[in-house]
Every structure is written in structure tokens, then in C-alpha cells.
Amino acid sequence: MSKTNITCINCPMGCPLEITMENDIISVIGNKCNKGKEYAIREITNPTRIVxxxxxxxxxxxxxxxxxxxxxxxxxxxxxxxxxxxxxxxxxxxxxxxxxxxxxxxxxxxxxxxxxxxxx
Amino acid sequence: MKRELVIIGGGPAGLAAAVEAHNNGINDILILERDKNLGGILQQCIHNGFGLHIFGEQLTGPEYSERFIKKVNELNIEYMLDTMVLNIDSSRKITALTPKTGVFEIEAGAVVLAMGCRERTRGALNIPGSRPSGILTAGAAQRFVNMEGYMVGKKVVILGSGDIGLIMARRMTLEGAEVKMVLEIMPYSTGLKRNIAQCLVDYDIPLYFNHTVVNIHGKNRLEGVTVAEVDEYRKPIAGTEKYVECDTLLLSVGLIPENELSKGAGIEISGITSGPVVDESMQTSVEGIFACGNVVHVHDLVDFVTQESYLAGKGAAKFIKGELSKSKKVISTLGENGIRYVVPQKINPDNVDDSVNFFMRVDNVYKNVFIEVLSEGKTVLKVKRPVVSPGEMENIKIKREILENINFNKLIFSLKEA
CATH class of the missing domain: 3.10.530.10 (CPE0013-like)
Structure with missing residues (x-):
């Protein structure tokens, strides 16, 4: 099991996200909306950015x-x-x-x- | 010349005020802008993240301002570029200057002040040392890099963790510079959390809290700075000094509302926000002169500037049409116990449509608190916040019915441990 702590960058709320990975199952806590969860999953599988x-x-x-x-x-x-x-x-x-x-x-x-x- | 409504400043605040005044029946509007283009500071804010509240999508600064410029053009709202306002008096007579026509005067039925803010400079910080080139405010560097096409340096130290400093840390890195560190004299950041994540953490740029620059070295060009840790009184701690080689020092150490014109008109200025004291319609202490955006108080998000400017545009339209109530009942707002300021400072419930959105900043980082709104010792409203920080503006909406039922003429905003 691995835990990662990141800050969501979707909006100015900047929610603190805690991502737990266990046997390929990703769970996210700390997000206040669905975009936060999507961001967290992307962030540890394939992080992306607008340039x-x-x-x-x-x-x-x-x-x-x-x-x-x-x-x-x-x-x-x-x-x-x-x-x-x-x-x-x-x-x-x-x-x-x-x-x-x-x-x-x-x-x-x-x-x-x-x-x-x-x-x- | 005579105009119904004159707006000073063609940035996001002025543009939104103009559009909203037009939507409320005012056709004779003139925007005065000192730059060569409309759009204000957003022209140089080429990063994304604007517009989530107003448009429900992430736009870059120029894209956000272009949406309002387009509206201004569609509505045939007149504007003058390269035009510098020199003076406004309390009877709303404006003196301005353009290269084409020289000095001219306008008698305005109403005025909206939307001049924005400017950056604190090295002079305001009294950093010792020599005076080489290579020391810029973060916003000046942003204009050079993003609009004028000049790169301002190769090895960069950034003093202050304000949002523009964080944004420029990433921007300089993308353009090939080495950003060595960001120093923040306070124990917390004055920028948004997401900017620390996407501008510093993404690029492994270290952020040192409780640190500042204590000396500047170099004769013609900056050669390095001495940085030091500070104690709880923000005084440098002897023995912690370190020399850092760099050719560029960017300052992101605060913004100051630009109110020389407001002072000239005799408008009451708040000692805390450095901006005009305003009411629910964004009217200042001088009748018929309204204000909105960063000239009133410094915002984190342009979306809130736009909302506030809609109020000012609507308020000015109502004033021109004689629809603004001058009821004797005025509620004053006040921040206490950790709340540094509250905007607007005065409320006449008669002029409130549905609710008032109160903006406020706290004086320190607090965890697990209530923002409590009190009148005559009684709680009017209470909202919980897991964390509040001076770097992030708070806002609380209060409905008109609640404001109407307040008998006492003071509304106090206060922090309370949860």
C-alpha cells in the first residue's frame, strides 16, 4: 500500500488530496468535487498539464x-x-x-x- | 465634454462595470485607459486558471479579458486608449491627457474608479546593498517576458511568495532560466495553494519560509544576494546568512491599490485595504463616484473582481437614473478577532437585490474556525472553515432579509475557534 499527498490544482480551493494505492485500486480522500478525484487518479497514473x-x-x-x-x-x-x-x-x-x-x-x-x- | 458615465481603467474591473451599466440602461459610457490596449493586467497573465466562477471553464488571462472586450465592442461602448487621467474632483470633473488632443476635461454624471493596483518595489522594503540592474518586480518581469518578448535573466531568486512570483517562477523555468529559490519572510505563503503545487512543486523549486534577502551584490548587473532566516519578529537571525549567486531578483512582495486619483477627489480611503471605503453598491464616500476591483482591495481571483464590478456598474446606472436609495439606515461592517477587513464597509439594505457578498481577509493562518457574523452580540450567521489564510480571500453571502432585520447599525465579522 502506498500513500501520496498532493494539492489539487483544478480550482483556487486547492484541496489537499490523499491518494492510497493498494493492489492497483486507487482511492482518494480530501477532494470536494469529482474533478479533484479525476485529477488525483490522473496525477499518479499519467499526470498532465496545460502549457x-x-x-x-x-x-x-x-x-x-x-x-x-x-x-x-x-x-x-x-x-x-x-x-x-x-x-x-x-x-x-x-x-x-x-x-x-x-x-x-x-x-x-x-x-x-x-x-x-x-x-x- | 459631458458624459453620463466615465470609467477610469479598461482592465477587467472597468470592462465589467461598463458592460453591466449598459445592461442597466446607460448608453453614454466612456472608458479611459492609459495603456495601448484594453484588458489591463490580464494581457500579461498568459497562464490559465481564470474564469472558473464566471464562465465555468479555465481560461488564460487574455482569453478572459477578450470576452469582455468583445462585449464592449458589440455594445458600441466608447473607449479612449493612451489616455491618462490626471485629476478627478468631488463634483466628478475629470481632467485627462492624450497624445492626440492634449489636455481635456469631462463632466461626468457618474464615475467608476477601476485603476487596479501596483506592486510594492525594492524601495518599499529598504533592502540594503548596491543598486545593479536585474532587480524587478515580478509583474514587470511578466510584462517583459510575456508581452515585450524579452527574457529578463538566467539565474533567478524570487523574494515573496505572492501569486505573481509563483507564476513567474514557472514561467522563467519554462523559458530556460534556473530559478534557485523562492523566499518568504512569513511562516506561510501569501499565494494560492494550487500555485505552489503547479509552479514550484512541479519544477522542484524550493520555497523557504521565514527567509528574506538581507543584502544585494553587484555593480552593473546583479551578481548575488545574501539571504537569511528571520525570527518571529521578522528580524534576520545573525549567523544564518548565505550567499546565493544570481543575476535576477524578482520581487513579489505585495500589491497596493492605486488611489492617487481617489484621494484627489477627497474620497475616504480605508487604512487597512488602502482602497476607498465602499457601500453595497460600490459607491465611495463621494456621491456618484463608484469603485471596483483591485483599486478597492487586492483580489486573488479576477472572477470576484468581475462580480464586484457588475455591482459598481449597476450602482452607477441606478445613480444616474435617480434610483439609488439614500435611506438613513446604514449598517457599518467591521472585522475583529483575526478578520483584518471586510468589504463593503457600509450597507443600505434598500439597495440590496438578493444578498450581499462580503469579502474579507484574515491576519494569520487559523485552523478549524468559524467565521461568525454578529450584531448586537447576537449571531446572525456562522460558517465553518477547516483553514483560513491571509493569502486566500474569504467571502460570505448574507441575504437581504437578514440585513433588513438587523436593528443595530454594526455588523461584526469575527473568528471563533470551532
Whole structure:
């Protein structure tokens, strides 16, 4: 039997979660909603995160524009995804929701723009 | 020029107030914003986690503000960018400045103050040592990295565990910097628990409580800082000093509501929140001037700023239409026994729709407590909290019926051991 204590990151409540694993059976206490339980199970089986950053823009009012992975990606890939993000330069205009990288590192997750940048 | 409603500041507070005033029948609205774009501080808060209360989903800062900018545009609410307000007087005459037209004046039927807050700087902390480059507030670094495309350093120490400091610890790490440590002078964090988890624990960045920076080294560029442990009075303990090599020191040591304009208008400012004293409609002590968001008190979550700003927008609309009651019955709120402050500070039950959401902060970490609301020694309401902390704002809703039935003119919020 193994016990892990983590803080839920789903919302500002930041519930303290205690995860117990016994014979492949996972039980969670401390969560105040179902999202907390789902997070706890994911966290010890396949932890995932949303990555937010910026990419360079050519010809925009601003030199960079904010981006995010549209969904969560495996936590262990965060720095590899950052490398892909840092390779990219896009052209203005950029619209919120534009796809910046399709299916980044075969995660089935797109990197999308989260802000606008007009042509200078 | 004459305008019905002028809103000072085009960040989340100002945008929400404008939208809500419009929804309540005010069409002649002007937002004045000093930056080149609307959106305020959310423009640089590119991380996610905004909007769970208002939209039921996790958005990034720019996505959250864009939803309100879109509404402002759809409703044809007018705004002026690059416009700096220099003065407001108690008769609601506004003096402002733009590069295009120079100085101009507006007579406003009502005003909403939504100027937000600013960061405490090195000067406010009196850290000894030299004055090299490489010492920035966390928010200034955030703007450089996320909006201007500059990386601000390679080896980073962060002083203060406020949310912006925690967010920047992760951001700098993702961009390839080595974040050596986060130091917090208090025995607890002033940031949200989830930010400690996802910004520090995820990246193995150590957080040292009861520690501070006692010296700064370097001539042109920062070369290192001396850190030390502090005692229970927050004084450095001799012999605990350690030298830490770094080229960047980020400060996340508190936010201060930006109220120079409010003071100029003669508005009463609370000594505890550093923001205007407000009533249930977010009206300040000067008639027709309302305030909302971080200019009133510093929030942890933009969702609560939005809620508060809806109140201010609606209140201003009611004032313009002459619908705001000026009943003599006013209940004052007060924090006691561990509750540092309560906002709003004054309640006229006649102007309350359904309930009032009271926001408050505690002065220390307490476990297993009741937040008790008392009037004339009697308990009006009691809610249990497993833990309360100065870093996390508490809120309690009280229904209009309850407020109407309070005979005494004081409502006291107090902590009690469970």
C-alpha cells in the first residue's frame, strides 16, 4: 500500500488530496468535487498539464503573442513541447484561437493563440 | 465634454462595470485607459486558471479579458486608449491627457474608479546593498517576458511568495532560466495553494519560509544576494546568512491599490485595504463616484473582481437614473478577532437585490474556525472553515432579509475557534 499527498490544482480551493494505492485500486480522500478525484487518479497514473507560453510574431504590433496547449499534455513532455513552441514564428495578424502548432509531438493536442496581434 | 458615465481603467474591473451599466440602461459610457490596449493586467497573465466562477471553464488571462472586450465592442461602448487621467474632483470633473488632443476635461454624471493596483518595489522594503540592474518586480518581469518578448535573466531568486512570483517562477523555468529559490519572510505563503503545487512543486523549486534577502551584490548587473532566516519578529537571525549567486531578483512582495486619483477627489480611503471605503453598491464616500476591483482591495481571483464590478456598474446606472436609495439606515461592517477587513464597509439594505457578498481577509493562518457574523452580540450567521489564510480571500453571502432585520447599525465579522 502506498500513500501520496498532493494539492489539487483544478480550482483556487486547492484541496489537499490523499491518494492510497493498494493492489492497483486507487482511492482518494480530501477532494470536494469529482474533478479533484479525476485529477488525483490522473496525477499518479499519467499526470498532465496545460502549457502556456508565447511565440514570436513577424510584423505584429507586439513582438510575441500568448499561446496555450488546447488541452492537457503529459507532464513529462512539458519541456519538449516548450522546445517546439520556441521554434515557431508566425505572421501577423494573429487571432485568438488560431492554430499555431497542429498535433504537437503527436499528443493529439493543438497549440493555439490565446490573444490577438494586429498587423503593425 | 459631458458624459453620463466615465470609467477610469479598461482592465477587467472597468470592462465589467461598463458592460453591466449598459445592461442597466446607460448608453453614454466612456472608458479611459492609459495603456495601448484594453484588458489591463490580464494581457500579461498568459497562464490559465481564470474564469472558473464566471464562465465555468479555465481560461488564460487574455482569453478572459477578450470576452469582455468583445462585449464592449458589440455594445458600441466608447473607449479612449493612451489616455491618462490626471485629476478627478468631488463634483466628478475629470481632467485627462492624450497624445492626440492634449489636455481635456469631462463632466461626468457618474464615475467608476477601476485603476487596479501596483506592486510594492525594492524601495518599499529598504533592502540594503548596491543598486545593479536585474532587480524587478515580478509583474514587470511578466510584462517583459510575456508581452515585450524579452527574457529578463538566467539565474533567478524570487523574494515573496505572492501569486505573481509563483507564476513567474514557472514561467522563467519554462523559458530556460534556473530559478534557485523562492523566499518568504512569513511562516506561510501569501499565494494560492494550487500555485505552489503547479509552479514550484512541479519544477522542484524550493520555497523557504521565514527567509528574506538581507543584502544585494553587484555593480552593473546583479551578481548575488545574501539571504537569511528571520525570527518571529521578522528580524534576520545573525549567523544564518548565505550567499546565493544570481543575476535576477524578482520581487513579489505585495500589491497596493492605486488611489492617487481617489484621494484627489477627497474620497475616504480605508487604512487597512488602502482602497476607498465602499457601500453595497460600490459607491465611495463621494456621491456618484463608484469603485471596483483591485483599486478597492487586492483580489486573488479576477472572477470576484468581475462580480464586484457588475455591482459598481449597476450602482452607477441606478445613480444616474435617480434610483439609488439614500435611506438613513446604514449598517457599518467591521472585522475583529483575526478578520483584518471586510468589504463593503457600509450597507443600505434598500439597495440590496438578493444578498450581499462580503469579502474579507484574515491576519494569520487559523485552523478549524468559524467565521461568525454578529450584531448586537447576537449571531446572525456562522460558517465553518477547516483553514483560513491571509493569502486566500474569504467571502460570505448574507441575504437581504437578514440585513433588513438587523436593528443595530454594526455588523461584526469575527473568528471563533470551532
Amino acid at each position: 502556456t507560453s508565447t511565440v514570436k510574431v513577424n510584423g505584429g504590433e507586439r513582438p510575441v503573442v500568448a499561446i496555450k496547449t488546447q488541452d492537457e499534455i503529459p507532464k513529462k513532455l512539458i519541456f519538449d513541447v516548450m522546445k517546439e513552441i520556441n521554434k515557431v514564428t508566425i505572421n501577423a495578424p494573429v487571432n485568438l484561437g488560431d492554430i499555431v502548432i497542429e498535433n504537437v509531438l503527436n499528443t493529439n493536442v493543438n497549440v493555439i493563440a490565446t490573444a490577438n496581434d494586429k498587423v503593425k
